[in-house]
Amino acid sequence: MTPREPQSPPPPALAASAFPGMTTGRWGLASLAVVLAAVLPLVVSSQYVLGVMITTLILLVLNISWNFVLGVAGVWNFGQLAIYALGGYGAGIIMLHSPVSPWLALLAGGLVAAVAAVLLSFPTLRLYGIYTSLLTFAFAEVIQYVILNDGSGLTGGSFGLPIVRGLYSSLGLNASARAYFWTALAVAVIATVLLAAVGHARLGIALRAIRDAPAYAAARGVSPLRYRIIAFAISGFLAGIAGGLYVSYDQSISPSVMGLTPMSVYVTMLVIGGLGTSTGPIIGTILVQIVATALVTHPGAEFTILGLFLLVVVVFVPDGLAGLVGRHWRRISAWAAEDEDDELAEGSPDPHVA
């Protein structure tokens, strides 16, 4: 999935830029994409399509947070949906029962999720690979069961929370949908930039080292404990924010957001896009969501096609679509660079284009 050849940039490049590989042109392209996305709700008139886009953005935030632990840190964490749900429930319950601003509730949900994620990170330190996946999945199942069988009325059991007054409940239907879209887009952009920056900085390099050569990393003084806790905290906080956005937009949350079925879709998104890359979750989430929406009238076919798609991508494109695009992009830019290497000589912005 993720390319395992040494890919961390040489130290000078690291010092020069927090985002190696990002040329001015690419920053421009990325900004253009964000601006185009931000204009979408003004162009799209269908409430249904807008709703699908908002859900996609919320899922994108979740997938970005998950990718950081699963792809960059390489910890088989299959409990991320429970952390996401805990953030959602935390935010939702505060929104329901407390007069504080829903924005504070959103933050509180993120903190609840971060605490849960840090607690989950401790047992995973002793485990490896598949054992981690079962432990984290068991954690998620226990959380789901506890919520499902909750008789106290706090979570509403299998029915979920009653109608929650979210971030924009004072606005009209159209205005609130647009507001949610822009909020979710802003969070997704911030999450992408933040995790890309962190992923190329000391933390990300340490996490990759622990992932690829645990003994060597520990011998060089990279503390798995410290870096994994930080990674889980950041990832958990973002997942919790995604959960808070979900409960606010959907006005409810129920235990059905967890479980094997939604998880298989999100894993498909991450793997198809490219685990451990910054653009992978974006490509995967949007692509799979488009396929799923197109097949919404054939629920069985959706999963069959996603499953076949997943199989083909893993077998033939091990580093996901982001890796595929990246390789071709590099070839094209290398080819372009041959023609204009005189112009590039003074800046030499990207040491990787070779």
Next chain:
Amino acid sequence: MITDLVGIAVTTIILGSIYGLVAIGMTLIYGTLRILDMSQGSMVMVGSFIGWGILVVAGWNPVLAILAAFAATFLLGALTQLVSVQPLMKRRNAIDFEMVTFITTFAVAMVLTNVALEVFGPFQRNVTPVIGGGITVYHGVDLPYQSLAMALVSVAMMAGLGIFLARTRWGMAIRAVAQDLDAARLMGVPVGKLYPLTMGLASALAGVAGVFLGGLYFAYPGAGDLPLLEALIVVIFGGLGSLPGTVYAAYAIGLIQAVAEVTVGTTWSLPILYGVILLVLIVRPYGLLGKPSEARL
């Protein structure tokens, strides 16, 4: 009190045997190929549909149903290996091999489940018990012949697998590959044929379990989900790749579940199981008999 104890003992033996049958296939595959086969649950589902087709639709002999399920899931398992694992074998030593194959076999499970959903619909279908009737073991504790047959067939198949691995040429080849792939290759073990054979065999065990489980529960597209989760718990609890560990763990898990069902009811038995597995993994990170980063059959 005594009724409870007898009930717990009977349930333990039945549950343990059926968990053992599904889980031992996963252990066999993990020991030989170093992959966790997520398609084993679907094999249970396919087995229960074959049981339904032969017992209910065609009305034929139960023995035929078991044989047909064995043959069909053997072929399906071998095919799964060729499609989802064989193309990846050249990346066997890559650090993410386990995760990649986990995902590809999971993709196969997704496809199989949803093809079943398209073909048969989401309905739960009753499967005639392989054998009807039952005996009363103690006051209030009934033992249906179906469960008894299931336990006996499971134990017989586990024993048969043990003999196969210990005595036959192919069985020894499987163990040789599990112990040292390169040495086995140098001794002329045809690894290319062995891998599909191993996965076919493991899938066939799950398929036979499916015929019986279909009689206990139902045949429906999701019929494999719970057995898969339970088998996962068993193999991890026992330590990946350890066949004796898997058998002990199957009965231990059966016992935990039986006690939970008798004392607090069926709803809480699965969460209690997960709670136990959480504790076990925190205390013993490699399961009961597992060895860190290596596995021996």
